[in-house]
Amino acid sequence: MKDVVTNGSKADVVIIGGGVIGLSIARELARRKLDVLLLERGRFGAEASAAAAGMLAPQAEADRDDDFLRLACASRDLYPEFAQTLYEETGIDIELDRTGTLYLAFTEEEARELEKRYRWQKSAGLEVEILSAAEALSLEPKLSPEIQAALRFPRDWQVENRRLIGALVCAAQKLGARLCADVEATSIKIEGKRVEAVETSTGRVHAAMAIIACGAWTDLIRFGEGDLGEPLIRPVRGQMLCLEARPPIVRHVVYSLRGYLVPRRDGRLLAGSTIERVGFDKSVTVHGLREIIDHALEIAPEAAALPVRDSWAGLRPQTRDGWPLIGASEAIEGLFYATGHYRNGILLAPITGKIIGSLICGEEPQSFTERFTPARFKIK
Numbered sequence: 298m299k300d301v302v303t304n305g306s307k308a309d310v311v312i313i314g315g316g317v318i319g320l321s322i323a324r325e326l327a328r329r330k331l332d333v334l335l336l337e338r339g340r341f342g343a344e345a346s347a348a349a350a351g352m353l354a355p356q357a358e359a360d361r362d363d364d365f366l367r368l369a370c371a372s373r374d375l376y377p378e379f380a381q382t383l384y385e386e387t388g389i390d391i392e393l394d395r396t397g398t399l400y401l402a403f404t405e406e407e408a409r410e411l412e413k414r415y416r417w418q419k420s421a422g423l424e425v426e427i428l429s430a431a432e433a434l435s436l437e438p439k440l441s442p443e444i445q446a447a448l449r450f451p452r453d454w455q456v457e458n459r460r461l462i463g464a465l466v467c468a469a470q471k472l473g474a475r476l477c478a479d480v481e482a483t484s485i486k487i488e489g490k491r492v493e494a495v496e497t498s499t500g501r502v503h504a505a506m507a508i509i510a511c512g513a514w515t516d517l518i519r520f521g522e523g524d525l526g527e528p529l530i531r532p533v534r535g536q537m538l539c540l541e542a543r544p545p546i547v548r549h550v551v552y553s554l555r556g557y558l559v560p561r562r563d564g565r566l567l568a569g570s571t572i573e574r575v576g577f578d579k580s581v582t583v584h585g586l587r588e589i590i591d592h593a594l595e596i597a598p599e600a601a602a603l604p605v606r607d608s609w610a611g612l613r614p615q616t617r618d619g620w621p622l623i624g625a626s627e628a629i630e631g632l633f634y635a636t637g638h639y640r641n642g643i644l645l646a647p648i649t650g651k652i653i654g655s656l657i658c659g660e661e662p663q664s665f666t667e668r669f670t671p672a673r674f675k676i677k
């Protein structure tokens with residue numbers, strides 16, 4: 298039976314947003330036997346979560362050793378068990394691929410940058426290998442002969458994010474969460490500094506706890522007559538090109554400073570992406586595709602002959618300081634945030650579910666996760 302919301306519906310917890318973040322939390326809370334109702338304005342996972350490339354690459358993207366890297370590595374390290382339990386719960390294989398990630402340098406300056414990254418990551422105890430051009434080409438013969446050097450991150454993996462969404466929907470429902478598509482949350486009703494209800498397009502849901510997990514649209518949620526105050530999250534458009542590569546031209550996820558290629562098990566090859574601040578416009582543009590194609594061909598010139606299968610764009614949710622917002626509101630009892638995951642929401646989905654689950658169940662969270670609480674901004 299389809300889950301619906303009508304006036305007078307009740308739940309322990311209402312989750313607003315059915316992307317990878319809201320769904321991961323719904324599953325986690327349902328595992329903990331809470332009565333969960335998730336509201337999704339459109340289709341589950343159809344926004345940024347479907348647009349993503351599915352890279353689980355905290356090390357490849359890191360410029361320094363900080364709490365964000367610790368959070369991202371901790372979430373990546375949860376993935377093998379996350380994939381296995383999701384498979385047991387649903388029979389859906391989320392295609393966790395552990396081949397690893399290559400990061401290419403095309404100039405001497407880029408090679409020096411990679412060497413720096415290699416040195417600090419090694420001394421931080423992270424797994425990373427430095428490769429000559431010849432070694433990189435022996436691993437991936439279809440890469441450009443122009444490369445100067447490369448790093449290999451054996452623990453930076455990838456997952457098929459659209460299968461992940463399907464698995465999370467299925468698991469959360471099997472565990473008893475109620476997931477409602479086509480229902481928009483419009484505002485959160487606060488009474489005496491406590492969450493009392495969530496107003497939706499189809500009626501009011503009474504709940505003492507509400508979790509804002511609506512990605513790029515976070516600032517559109519109202520609090521009674523008020524709003525969040527100064528804008529908290531801005532949308533950052535990312536365009537993606539999907540090619541058909543049978544047989545595959547690369548096995549690893551491959552990055553350069555400008556773009557990336559992600560090979561999928563079924564022969565798709567994703568080429569990404571752009572970083573554009575254009576509001577809520579999800580258009581795919583000629584300019585965006587030209588940029589992506591140039592960067593893809595720099596990595597692997599043979600991609601020029603591949604058929605184009607699809608293209609799309611999604612809106613990454615970015616906070617003012619670029620770090621995600623995960624935790625309880627200081628001002629309003631029962632209000633939680635799980636948003637602003639910007640370029641790493643697929644990677645951070647397992648740990649976000651765990652942090653919110655621990656907070657709601659009154660368990661002690663890991664200390665470094667405190668850096669991500671909403672207390673760092675002046676918000677409700």
Ligand SMILES: Cc1cc2nc3c(=O)[nH]c(=O)nc-3n(C[C@H](O)[C@H](O)[C@H](O)COP(=O)(O)OP(=O)(O)OC[C@H]3O[C@@H](n4cnc5c(N)ncnc54)[C@H](O)[C@@H]3O)c2cc1C
Nearest residue numbers: 314316318338346350351352482512535611641642643644
């Ligand atoms: C091109 C591109 C490539 C990316 N690649 C990667 C990658 O390789 N690895 C990685 O880790 N991350 C990647 N990301 C980032 C990742 O996609 C996001 O960080 C992640 O999807 C955010 O998840 P979310 O659930 O917060 O947001 P979304 O998936 O956008 O979900 C939010 C949901 O909330 C719903 N919603 C909004 N307002 C309301 C409301 N009022 N009521 C009800 N529902 C509402 C929306 O309809 C939406 O479904 C990429 C993103 C893009 C665009």
